[in-house]
Amino acid sequence: MKILGIESTCDETSVGIVEDGSIILASVTASSADLQEKYGGVVPEVAAREQVKVMIPVIREALEQAFAPQVDAIAAAYGPGLIGSLLIGVETSKALSLAWNKPLIGINHLIGHIYSNWLESNSKPEFPLLALVVSGGHTDLVLMADHGKYKLLGSTLDDAAGEAFDKVAKHLGLSYPGGPEIERVALHYAPFDHSRGKQGKPSVDRNLANFKFPRPMISSEDFDFSFSGLKTAVVNYINQLSDVRSQISVIAYEFQEAVVDVLTRKTITAAKKFSVKSIVVGGGVAANSLLRRRMLDVGEINKIKVYFPSVEFSVDNGAMIAAAAFHNFKKVSAQEFIADPSLHF
Ligand code: KG4
Ligand code: ZN
Numbered sequence: 542m543k544i545l546g547i548e549s550t551c552d553e554t555s556v557g558i559v560e561d562g563s564i565i566l567a568s569v570t571a572s573s574a575d576l577q578e579k580y581g582g583v584v585p586e587v588a589a590r591e592q593v594k595v596m597i598p599v600i601r602e603a604l605e606q607a608f609a610p611q612v613d614a615i616a617a618a619y620g621p622g623l624i625g626s627l628l629i630g631v632e633t634s635k636a637l638s639l640a641w642n643k644p645l646i647g648i649n650h651l652i653g654h655i656y657s658n659w660l661e662s663n664s665k666p667e668f669p670l671l672a673l674v675v676s677g678g679h680t681d682l683v684l685m686a687d688h689g690k691y692k693l694l695g696s697t698l699d700d701a702a703g704e705a706f707d708k709v710a711k712h713l714g715l716s717y718p719g720g721p722e723i724e725r726v727a728l729h730y731a732p733f734d735h736s737r738g739k740q741g742k743p744s745v746d747r748n749l750a751n752f753k754f755p756r757p758m759i760s761s762e763d764f765d766f767s768f769s770g771l772k773t774a775v776v777n778y779i780n781q782l783s784d785v786r787s788q789i790s791v792i793a794y795e796f797q798e799a800v801v802d803v804l805t806r807k808t809i810t811a812a813k814k815f816s817v818k819s820i821v822v823g824g825g826v827a828a829n830s831l832l833r834r835r836m837l838d839v840g841e842i843n844k845i846k847v848y849f850p851s852v853e854f855s856v857d858n859g860a861m862i863a864a865a866a867f868h869n870f871k872k873v874s875a876q877e878f879i880a881d882p883s884l885h886f
Contacts, residue, residue, distance in 0.1 A: 546863030550622025557860025562867030589625030616866030620884030654823030695764025
């Protein structure tokens with residue numbers, strides 16, 4: 542079964558055509574990130590205006606890429622996200638479903654991120670599993686007994702992990718989105734490269750790292766997160782410096798260590814408590830190589846298989862929406878299908 546998935550919850554317009562929830566026949570993404578960079582973040586009106594322009598060309602290109610004159614169903618992410626952006630994806634999916642007389646499926650964007658782990662991989666995650674969704678707007682731990690069975694264990698009480706990356710990057714004078722930028726500059730500060738088992742080449746004085754940032758809620762009994770205090774600690778540290786530029790990479794490095802420490806520790810604690818067979822990670826922050834390395838390491842130590850999507854499918858994409866629709870095939874009528882900006886699990 543070929544499903545066309547539409548993702549337009551934030552600043553991306555992405556369409557994927559996926560066969561049987563796994564094989565990617567097409568994946569086309571248009572992003573207004575360059576435009577948003579000018580403003581240092583996503584301006585909803587700017588995002589939506591771009592999406593209106595590119596939605597149909599992106600769909601057309603995806604159909605051409607897949608050599609698919611026909612698909613079997615249409616899926617769209619209907620929340621959470623920006624209302625203007627969501628409306629464009631949802632209304633377009635209704636029009637396609639009516640015009641082609643094909644079933645329509647509504648997908649929660651966060652569930653889409655989980656299903657990016659079913660794309661293209663030979664081995665599929667086994668249930669019960671624990672999903673860590675780390676994106677620009679969400680940080681959630683979700684227990685899944687099977688396809689379609691989601692139990693939210695915990696969420697961030699304030700900033701999302703990706704949001705903290707974006708805000709700290711902004712204070713360091715780095716561009717938007719901040720996650721990849723923090724990762725890039727942190728690489729210049731390499732006290733010890735565990736993956737290679739040797740000392741890295743620091744470009745700044747290593748003695749500068751005589752500080753550590755806090756790891757909020759790392760040992761709390763629950764599975765909630767909090768990143769706002771960490772962000773404030775970093776901003777306060779930056780504000781008392783006379784010359785930030787010489788310390789950008791060490792601050793980025795220590796901040797990244799703190800976020801990854803919390804995410805890894807809480808995820809593995811939950812995975813052990815609920816005796817899951819696999820852990821899947823999704824959302825833009827899943828692209829982070831330190832998080833990938835640390836999660837894979839703790840998974841191996843605890844004999845729990847850890848899955849990450851490829852970097853391309855960690856960030857927002859239409860293919861994950863199509864994959865989620867295949868495994869959660871619930872038809873919705875065009876009248877019932879409405880965008881929901883504050884949708885949760
Ligand atoms: O899932 P996503 O593409 O969009 C949302 O649903 O929000 O996630 C975007 C978030 C941004 O906050 C971005 O800074 C973060 O993912 N991100 C990263 C990396 N790549 C993207 N964070 C850390 N390291 C990365 N390499
Ligand atoms: Zn996302």
